[in-house]
Amino acid sequence: MSIHVIKPGLQTSIQDLGRPGQMHNGIARSGAMDPVSMQIANWLVNNPANNPVIEVTLVGPTLQFETPLTIAISGADFDLYLNGDLVFNNQSMRVNAGDLLEFDRLNSGARAYIAIAADFKLTPVLNSFSTHLSAGFGGLNGRAFMTDDQIPLSAICKVPMRKLADKNQLTFSGSYLLRCVPSVESAWFSQAEHSFFYSQQYQVTPESNRMGIRLRGTRLTQTSTRQMVSSGLLTGSIQIPQSGLPIISSVDGQTIGGYPRIANVVSADQSILGQLKANDKIRFVKVNQKQAVKIIKKKQALLTSVLAERNNDAS
Amino acid sequence: MNGLLDNEYYCEPIGCKVKSVANGDSGLTLLFDAPISEKLARAIFELADRIKHRLGDSIEEVIPAYQSLTIFYSPLSDCPEKIGAIVAEFAEIKTCPGYDENNSSAAKQEVEYRVVEIPVCYAEPYAPDLKFVAERCRLPVEQIIKLHSEKDYLVHMLGFSPGFLYLGGLNSKLFCDRKKMPDTRVPAGSVGIGGEQTGVYPQASPGGWQIIGRTPSVIFDPLADDPFIAKPLDKVRFVPISEQKFIRLSGNGL
Numbered sequence: 001m002s003i004h005v006i007k008p009g010l011q012t013s014i015q016d017l018g019r020p021g022q023m024h025n026g027i028a029r030s031g032a033m034d035p036v037s038m039q040i041a042n043w044l045v046n047n048p049a050n051n052p053v054i055e056v057t058l059v060g061p062t063l064q065f066e067t068p069l070t071i072a073i074s075g076a077d078f079d080l081y082l083n084g085d086l087v088f089n090n091q092s093m094r095v096n097a098g099d100l101l102e103f104d105r106l107n108s109g110a111r112a113y114i115a116i117a118a119d120f121k122l123t124p125v126l127n128s129f130s131t132h133l134s135a136g137f138g139g140l141n142g143r144a145f146m147t148d149d150q151i152p153l154s155a156i157c158k159v160p161m162r163k164l165a166d167k168n169q170l171t172f173s174g175s176y177l178l179r180c181v182p183s184v185e186s187a188w189f190s191q192a193e194h195s196f197f198y199s200q201q202y203q204v205t206p207e208s209n210r211m212g213i214r215l216r217g218t219r220l221t222q223t224s225t226r227q228m229v230s231s232g233l234l235t236g237s238i239q240i241p242q243s244g245l246p247i248i249s250s251v252d253g254q255t256i257g258g259y260p261r262i263a264n265v266v267s268a269d270q271s272i273l274g275q276l277k278a279n280d281k282i283r284f285v286k287v288n289q290k291q292a293v294k295i296i297k298k299k300q301a302l303l304t305s306v307l308a309e310r311n312n313d314a315s
Numbered sequence: 316m317n318g319l320l321d322n323e324y325y326c327e328p329i330g331c332k333v334k335s336v337a338n339g340d341s342g343l344t345l346l347f348d349a350p351i352s353e354k355l356a357r358a359i360f361e362l363a364d365r366i367k368h369r370l371g372d373s374i375e376e377v378i379p380a381y382q383s384l385t386i387f388y389s390p391l392s393d394c395p396e397k398i399g400a401i402v403a404e405f406a407e408i409k410t411c412p413g414y415d416e417n418n419s420s421a422a423k424q425e426v427e428y429r430v431v432e433i434p435v436c437y438a439e440p441y442a443p444d445l446k447f448v449a450e451r452c453r454l455p456v457e458q459i460i461k462l463h464s465e466k467d468y469l470v471h472m473l474g475f476s477p478g479f480l481y482l483g484g485l486n487s488k489l490f491c492d493r494k495k496m497p498d499t500r501v502p503a504g505s506v507g508i509g510g511e512q513t514g515v516y517p518q519a520s521p522g523g524w525q526i527i528g529r530t531p532s533v534i535f536d537p538l539a540d541d542p543f544i545a546k547p548l549d550k551v552r553f554v555p556i557s558e559q560k561f562i563r564l565s566g567n568g569l
Contacts, residue, residue, distance in 0.1 A: 023376040023387070024363075025543060026474045026517075125537050135477040135518050137537035182337045184344045230474075231344045232378030232385025256380050256474035256481075264339030267390050292340035296390050 009061035014139035034274030037075030041115035044072030060103020076109030109172035219244030233257035478535025497523035531565030
């Protein structure tokens with residue numbers, strides 16, 4: 001029982017919600033770069049939220065199923081074809097042995113998640129199925145999919161069909177506001193430097209990846225000459241290197257860094273990082289800690305209510 | 316909440332100021348205003364242990380570094396208050412076992428540490444930058460090898476990439492600038508000098524350090540019961556080995 005990789009796509013890998021508690025060993029948390037879409041995909045096939053999924057990046061794979069399965073795709077909007085017929089994301093579907101799933105044109109977002117009502121027959125490494133791409137462990141042999149890989153499955157389940165209500169579907173416009181709170185070196189930047197940073201429109205560069213989002217725009221000239229004291233680098237940290245162009249740390253980023261951080265993206269907006277692609281537009285907005293807590297509470301409540309819905313179930 | 320995060324303490328056991336600053340909405344970083352030292356490293360780990368012990372599962376990550384300690388938690392938790400209380404308590408204790416340098420020599424001997432020997436082959440094929448470092452430091456190659464391998468290095472922390480050891484104690488005669496253009500691929504096990512630091516690349520990766528040798532030892536093995544060759548507060552000793560021994564220990568040559 002397996003899935004046959006006909007074409008691997010740009011960077012297709014197994015991810016779950018990550019590998020927590022290892023940052024003090026230099027091991028990034030990894031996991032789905034857009035954990036919200038990933039959890040929705042799992043919900044669509046009645047999986048636990050942390051079930052491993054297939055993360056698809058920018059150019060999707062072509063997969064052949066060698067056994068009947070229930071699957072669902074969420075996140076970035078690709079044109080999807082099953083045996084040449086158009087199929088849709090955000091709803092579960094049944095596939096048969098021999099069926100061919102093709103990811104075609106990317107319409108919006110950057111990463112899609114394929115959830116399968118089954119287990120991957122893989123071994124977790126340090127308590128997670130996530131692939132750590134740069135260190136080469138976890139997931140399928142510690143790497144992205146390659147042509148002719150077989151993704152082994154077990155414990156295949158028959159589950160009710162589900163569809164995500166239209167009102168709950170995420171859209172990725174290509175133009176985003178990321179809310180920010182202070183970080184360790186925020187005070188190093190002058191009032192003028194902060195004003196400059198928050199008034200800019202930045203663009204995502206093609207060098208962005210799971211380690212970090214690299215931006216281009218007008219350079220921020222830093223006046224502080226203070227000596228950087230290395231400290232724990234968390235996802236969402238916005239570093240300003242000497243080039244003056246921000247780098248936002250992401251799920252596979254280094255654990256101790258690097259450059260002065262002007263701010264951190266609030267927890268609630270970090271899932272957007274997984275949907276950024278080259279030329280997307282970014283603005284940063286400052287909020288305070290209290291507002292950040294309010295925002296994450298609201299977002300978590302919404303996700304919880306979406307994932308608790310059962311009324312679309314139908315067989 | 317901002318007020319709670321931006322606190323300052325005077326830390327008696329180290330004799331320095333400690334500042335608590337926000338690291339986003341789900342983390343805080345404690346910055347220790349003291350030079351990098353073994354005493355500071357031990358104090359940071361003692362504090363990290365206290366925080367882990369007291370807060371358990373409500374914290375997600377505790378990340379020690381040379382002069383800082385970062386704690387990562389759920390933005391909805393009350394961890395900042397609780398961490399503040401633990402730091403305030405820690406700041407007032409007079410001494411911690413094992414790191415009071417002013418204490419009697421008897422107290423110093425109580426510090427127990429593990430020495431991890433890492434064999435290093437300094438032969439040319441494995442040490443592409445050794446000659447450059449020797450010229451730069453104005454020392455013969457043999458002297459570079461001797462100075463690099465004659466002392467034990469303290470593991471301050473693991474970080475950056477999986478299993479990478481941040482080592483303290485490089486002889487200042489060996490300080491050498493990083494490369495202006497980082498190499499695109501440095502082989503796993505490469506031993507290098509970067510600025511005032513020395514270390515071993517656990518994985519093949521891009522890198523800008525001057526490479527002066529290579530170890531056949533596996534620095535990070537994610538599938539092993541204990542994936543890490545050393546842990547913080549261990550001491551690392553580089554033991555020079557011949558090319559023949561390198562090949563024997565690693566099972567292959569270049």
